[in-house]
Amino acid sequence: MPQSVFKLESLLETHEQPFMVIGADLHVLAVNQAWETAFGIAREVQVGRPCCEQQGACRHQRLFQTLEPYGGIFEVDGRKDKKLLNVRGYPLLDADGRLYLGESQSLLHKRGDEVHQSGMVGKSEPFLRLKTQLQQAAAIQAPVLLLGETGTGKELAAEFIHRHSQHAQGEFVIADCTVFGEDLFESELFGHEKGAFTGAASGKKGLFELADNGTLFLDEIGELPVSQQAKLLRALESGQFRRVGGTVTLKANVRVLCATHRNLADMVRQGRFREDLFYRLSVFPIEIPPLRERKQDIPILVEHFLKQFGPLKGQHLTIGREGLIKLIQHGWPGNIRELKNCLHLATGLCAGAIIQPQDIHFMRMIGEQTGSLAMEDVDLQQAPAGNGGNMSTLEQYEASFIGSLIKKYQGNRKLIAAEMNISERTLYRKLNRLNLN
Numbered sequence: 001m002p003q004s005v006f007k008l009e010s011l012l013e014t015h016e017q018p019f020m021v022i023g024a025d026l027h028v029l030a031v032n033q034a035w036e037t038a039f040g041i042a043r044e045v046q047v048g049r050p051c052c053e054q055q056g057a058c059r060h061q062r063l064f065q066t067l068e069p070y071g072g073i074f075e076v077d078g079r080k081d082k083k084l085l086n087v088r089g090y091p092l093l094d095a096d097g098r099l100y101l102g103e104s105q106s107l108l109h110k111r112g113d114e115v116h117q118s119g120m121v122g123k124s125e126p127f128l129r130l131k132t133q134l135q136q137a138a139a140i141q142a143p144v145l146l147l148g149e150t151g152t153g154k155e156l157a158a159e160f161i162h163r164h165s166q167h168a169q170g171e172f173v174i175a176d177c178t179v180f181g182e183d184l185f186e187s188e189l190f191g192h193e194k195g196a197f198t199g200a201a202s203g204k205k206g207l208f209e210l211a212d213n214g215t216l217f218l219d220e221i222g223e224l225p226v227s228q229q230a231k232l233l234r235a236l237e238s239g240q241f242r243r244v245g246g247t248v249t250l251k252a253n254v255r256v257l258c259a260t261h262r263n264l265a266d267m268v269r270q271g272r273f274r275e276d277l278f279y280r281l282s283v284f285p286i287e288i289p290p291l292r293e294r295k296q297d298i299p300i301l302v303e304h305f306l307k308q309f310g311p312l313k314g315q316h317l318t319i320g321r322e323g324l325i326k327l328i329q330h331g332w333p334g335n336i337r338e339l340k341n342c343l344h345l346a347t348g349l350c351a352g353a354i355i356q357p358q359d360i361h362f363m364r365m366i367g368e369q370t371g372s373l374a375m376e377d378v379d380l381q382q383a384p385a386g387n388g389g390n391m392s393t394l395e396q397y398e399a400s401f402i403g404s405l406i407k408k409y410q411g412n413r414k415l416i417a418a419e420m421n422i423s424e425r426t427l428y429r430k431l432n433r434l435n436l437n
């Protein structure tokens with residue numbers, strides 16, 4: 001494996017979704033730990049295998065030809081059974097300009113016994129209020145709209161409601177609305193019959209059917225194209241739908257939960273979200289507070305994540321007092337996901353069994369808030385004393401990666417942003433931060 005890809009592997013580990021890197025020869029180059037856990041296959045077995053059964057006539061092959069990122073729902077073979085995945089593929093370039101394919105593969109549905117067992121952790125006032133609301137939501141049937149910034153735990157909250165509801169024995173099906181373009185939405189949600197459109201070689205159940213007697217979680221509902229919103233509303237109101245190309249009306253007993261990081265009420269005012277669907281979905285709105293407003297949860301979250309990451313190092317990990325203070329002083333724009341990723345990286349960088357300040361690196365963002373909680377409000381009792389040191393390679397790595405794209409595209413930001421699959425605005429911020437302007 002080329003040296004630069006080897007370095008990428010440590011970045012893969014900060015990815016909480018199953019993630020795979022495929023080479024231009026259509027063989028698997030790397031997978032992360034989340035992938036091993038989701039599929040029950042060790043990386044030693046998977047690395048070096050062909051990318052998929054239809055190798056050569058597959059989505060991976062197409063990406064190497066077109067360089068176009070893709071998204072959608074695909075069926076793949078797991079160790080025990082076939083699994084439905086929400087897939088996103090991106091072209092990746094290493095520092096030497098070599099092209100790879102990175103694919104995130106999140107499981108679309110989880111049976112009761114697969115649903116997150118580790119649960120939600122927290123003990124702050126805002127967290128306990130949230131938990132009470134989630135318990136109330138689980139006890140009734142009303143549609144729930146989970147609101148909150150990215151990484152605050154909306155998906156985990158939806159799982160919590162599912163697990164504590166009367167639908168707990170059914171499936172928990174996750175539909176990521178960001179992958180449904182105009183064409184995909186109807187066939188993915190309601191299914192299609194054989195021959196319904198070009199490429200429909202066989203009939204397929206939709207997510208509504210898969211979630212029968214369970215819960216359908218529509219994540220990022222604010223991203224659903226307006227043209228598709230009426231179709232969703234119709235199905236929610238009648239509880240009935242038809243597969244694309246089908247003549248039979250189907251019914252499914254589904255609890256629907258939605259989440260968004262957007263202000264849907266504003267979107268309604270701007271005509272980007274249907275008012276009738278907004279009222280239908282937001283009967284019980286639940287706001288998930290950002291981490292900066294519940295910093296009292298940081299010590300217990302740190303302990304929780306270090307318990308998960310310790311075994312990766314074969315060690316019981318703790319954090320030094322200075323390290324914990326550094327975490328508490330940060331604003332956490334990426335919320336709990338950012339904290340988790342930060343600790344994952346710190347686990348890798350930490351030389352001993354105690355995480356030190358120099359092991360902790362933040363992704364900096366412009367306009368970041370620091371939070372209003374005073375240090376003395378946070379219980380530091382559990383933190384042992386720490387010591388010092390230095391280092392940071394993550395930003396250098398990012399800078400050299402972007403530098404190679406600047407060279408490749410002669411500074412054309414549109415093309416660079418497209419290749420990195422980020423907005424031009426985000427690229428602009430990164431360039432400023434990394435002094436690449």
Ligand SMILES: Nc1ncnc2c1ncn2[C@@H]1O[C@H](COP(=O)(O)OP(=O)(O)OP(=O)(O)O)[C@@H](O)[C@H]1O
Binds near residue numbers: 148153157301304340
């Ligand atoms: N209270 C919590 N206790 C433990 N882990 C948590 C908690 N809240 C969130 N997490 C973890 O943080 C990560 C992000 O959570 P989640 O995916 O639910 O956020 P989200 O709000 O749905 O994010 P996005 O809007 O970007 O999809 C996950 O790994 C989740 O397990």
